[in-house]
Amino acid sequence: xxxxxxxxxxxxxxxxxxxxxxxxxxxxxxxxxxxxxxxxxxxxxxxxxxxxxxxxxxxxxxxxxxxxxxxxxxxxxxxxxxxxxxxxxxxxxxxxxxxxxxxxxxxxxxxxxxxxxxxxxxxxxxxxxxxxxxxxxxxxxxxxxxxxxxxxxxxxxxxxxxxxxxxxxxxxxxxxxxxxxxxxxxxxxxxxxxxxxxxxxxxxxxxxxxxxxxxxxxxxxxxxxxxxxxxxxxxxxxxxxxxxxxxxxxxxxxxxxxxxxxxxxxxxxxxxxxxxxxxxxxxxxxxxxxxxxxxxxxxxxxxxxxxxxxxxx
Ligand SMILES: O=C(O)CCC(=O)C(=O)O
Ligand SMILES: [Fe+2]
Numbered sequence: 480x481x482x483x484x485x486x487x488x489x490x491x492x493x494x495x496x497x498x499x500x501x502x503x504x505x506x507x508x509x510x511x512x513x514x515x516x517x518x519x520x521x522x523x524x525x526x527x528x529x530x531x532x533x534x535x536x537x538x539x540x541x542x543x544x545x546x547x548x549x550x551x552x553x554x555x556x557x558x559x560x561x562x563x564x565x566x567x568x569x570x571x572x573x574x575x576x577x578x579x580x581x582x583x584x585x586x587x588x589x590x591x592x593x594x595x596x597x598x599x600x601x602x603x604x605x606x607x608x609x610x611x612x613x614x615x616x617x618x619x620x621x622x623x624x625x626x627x628x629x630x631x632x633x634x635x636x637x638x639x640x641x642x643x644x645x646x647x648x649x650x651x652x653x654x655x656x657x658x659x660x661x662x663x664x665x666x667x668x669x670x671x672x673x674x675x676x677x678x679x680x681x682x683x684x685x686x687x688x689x690x691x692x693x694x695x696x697x698x699x700x701x702x703x704x705x706x707x708x709x710x711x712x713x714x715x716x717x718x719x720x721x722x723x724x725x726x727x728x729x730x731x732x733x734x735x736x737x738x739x740x741x742x743x744x745x746x747x748x749x750x751x752x753x754x755x756x757x758x759x760x761x762x763x764x765x766x767x768x769x770x771x772x773x774x775x776x777x778x779x780x781x782x783x784x785x786x787x788x789x790x791x792x
Contacts, residue, residue, distance in 0.1 A: 487549035489783050490577055496589045496790050505590060507597050515598045519666030519723035520707075523594055525714040527647070531585050532713055535649045538581035539611055539737060542572070548580040555764035557680060559610060568622040570613040573764065575739065576606055577784055586741055591645060591716070592789025595743045598718055599641040602791040603746025605780060607634070607642060608764075614657050614736035623657055623729050626689040628681045629665070630742065631721040635675075635761035637779065639748035642721040646711070649737040654708040654728075656736040659717055662693065662724035663705040671699050675755050693724055743788065750776040 498506075505524045507515070515521040527535075543563075551558075551574060561570035576583045592604040614623045630644055631637075652658040671692075681689060697704045708728075709717045719725055730736045749772070753761035769781035779785055 482550050483554060484550040484552055487552060490549065490583060490786070491580065492782055492786055493587055493589065493788075496592070496787075496792075498590060498593055502590045502593070505594070507594060512597055512600070515718065515720070518661075518663050519720040520661040520663075520709070520725075521598055521718045522709055522711065523645075523716050523718065525712070526588070526590050526594065526716055527585065527714040529714065531588075532649050535582065535585055535647075535739070536737060538579065538585070539613075539649070542575065542579050542582065542611065543570075543613075546581075547578045549578060551577065551768065553767055555767040556762070557764055561613075567615045567617060568620065569615070570611070572611040573608060574784070575611045576609040576741075576786070582609070582611070582739070586739065587786065587788060589789055591741065592743070592787075595643055595645065595718065596745075596789050596791060599643055599745055601641060601745040601747065603787065604789040605744050605746065605748075605785045605787050606741065607637075607744040607748075607779070607785060608740075608742040610740045610742070612736075612738045612740060614730040616730050616733050616735055618729055618731045620729070624686065625725075625727040626681045626684065626686045627662065627693040627724050627726040628689060629722050629724050630719075633680060634721065634763065635753040636750055636763050636766070636777075637744065637748050638751040639745050640721065641745045642748060643718055643743050644721070645716045645718050645741040645743065647716045647739045647741055648711050648713075650734070651713045652711040652736065652738070653732075654710065655730075656732045656734065657728045657730040658708050658711060658736075659719075659725055659727050660706050660708045661717075661719060663707050664702070665696075665724040666720040666722040668696055668700045668702070668722075671696055696724075744779060744785065746790070749779055
């Protein structure tokens with residue numbers, strides 16, 4: 480059951496952004512940044528300790544058992560929010576960085592933001608969204624398949640093209656667990672355009688239509704589709720650009736695939752009006768939650784929902 484807090488205690492905020500000497504060694508090199516710019520993805524070094532990935536598993540189990548430090552104040556229109564009544568399907572739960580301080584503490588590690596800032600070549604990174612994901616180890620479970628999409632499609636009301644996602648498994652994540660799969664270099668493709676139904680989330684869309692969209696966009700760019708399932712060792716994470724096509728397959732292992740997709744925005748991102756062909760404006764769940772800017776727009780820098788993860792001041 481989803482509950483809502485009309486006057487929640489605000490989440491704790493980080494005030495200082497510093498790295499230790501060991502952490503500085505874990506930043507992407509200039510070659511890594513060039514690789515990200517060319518390929519649209521980057522597999523990081525070991526950014527989380529084994530104690531931290533253990534804690535992610537424990538904290539997520541407490542979350543699934545109903546533990547919350549605060550609840551969202553209202554229900555945004557397209558909230559992903561698995562609860563046990565939904566059964567053994569793929570679980571998606573948004574805003575875990577807001578609702579659960581145990582998960583937020585690890586997601587708030589400045590090193591993650593510093594890596595993202597280097598890749599995106601910006602000096603500030605804020606959390607945009609965090610989605611806790613669980614793929615049950617059921618070979619034929621259709622909801623475990625994540626169809627081809629790129630994240631910017633859901634973020635049309637965001638002004639920035641530098642947004643990116645850290646996909647953070649809580650364990651070694653090999654192909655047989657249905658790890659995230661990158662369409663190499665696809666962030667540089669020109670899009671066929673016109674069809675703005677893509678702004679609907681992949682969970683609400685026909686899978687074969689999305690497969691077709693990938694093929695047609697590749698043809699339009701005169702390139703082959705190169706799909707790379709990323710084997711992610713424990714504690715490492717895979718970053719992808721907001722225009723990189725990606726998806727993932729079945730979990731045919733005997734273990735659940737546990738992960739968080741940590742969606743990140745650069746300091747310059749803000750709400751923009753993005754008209755859709757049906758006459759409405761593109762929206763994001765934040766629009767129902769965040770404070771307003773002085774000129775009346777949803778504030779994607781609201782520190783309660785979009786906390787700063789890294790600032791190079
Ligand atoms: O769960 C997956 O394999 C894909 C998650 C995803 O779409 C993302 O991290 O943006
Ligand atoms: Fe995605």
